[in-house]
Amino acid sequence: MSTGGFADKVLAVSTSWVSAEVQSARGIVDAVLSLGATAVELDYRLGAQTYRDLRGLLKKAGLSVVSVHNFFPVPDLAREPGGDAFLFTSEDERERELALRYTRKTLEHAADLEARAVVLHLGEVPVRHLVDRLYELYERGELGGAEGKRAGEVLVRERARLAPRCLDRVLLALDRLLPLAERLGLVLGIENRYHYHQIPSPEEIGIILREFRGAPVGYWHDTGHAHHWEVMGWASQRDFLEAYKENLVGLHLHDARGREDHLAPGTGEVDFAQVAAYLKEGLLRVVEVHPKAALPSLREGLALLQGLGF
Secondary structure: OOOOHHHHHOEEEEOHHHHOOOOOHHHHHHHHHOOOOOEEEEOOOOOHHHHHHHHHHHHHOOOEEEEEEOOOOOOOOOOOOOOOOOOOOOOOHHHHHHHHHHHHHHHHHHHHOOOOEEEEOOOEOOOHHHHHHHHHHHHOOOOOOHHHHHHHHHHHHHHHHHHHHHHHHHHHHHHHHHHHHHHHOOEEEEEOOOOOOEOOOHHHHHHHHHHOOOOOEEEEEEHHHHHHHHHHOOOOHHHHHHHHHHHEEEEEEOEEEOOEEEEOOOOOOOOHHHHHOOOOOOOEEEEOOOOOOOHHHHHHHHHHHHHOOO
């Protein structure tokens, strides 16, 4: 699936680098311009007023919007900003309806901004406590021991037991969202997640893509999340990319060390040359770092990625 046009020639920057600390539209634009960027992804921390102010400023600054991260802008009913502000998998029907309502708003805003894609978080299976147990063992250096093996087996078993009803809710939600995405000329990017209990797992990515073959939906690969899965022994970066290279529509590019991610490229352990082997025409490329990435290291990271063909 191709997103077409100029997008395959641009390395965009997510506003996540600055939005956690700056809500001024002018401040956000100036920060992005300081990197020499010409394109952005608008992230889910941006409030409604910031969005209204940004609309005109982005065009005046010559910044194109390639993608938007759901939920955008921050929903008025959300307890806090986030891609998981409302879960498509919730047991609460009202929450599921809110997830649909605000995702539709995100799609409409993305279309107004002439973005190519909307990045989605799809929900979770309620086994977070079992995942946290593995993190405790990792921090103690005991993940590879007998206790870690037992805890991992329990997690896999319980997730598999509870996942089908959660995935069914996700499929129903996508079935209701994709007609609007198609009308608006948008692609829905299904992002690989950081935690094992979140949807989609590697196998669930395939189920979703098969279920909606021919619809405007594809795989959005996050390098830091994939590295975290590799560190935890769940799947490798290459596993994700190789399995879904034909359905790849976008990349979130950031580095990681151990379980810490959203670092400037080149300051961690991610092999970006390996990721670069999967570049193709029309693929959206978004550098998604957090404010902990200092300006000099981020500039160096962008130069590194450009040198690798991103």
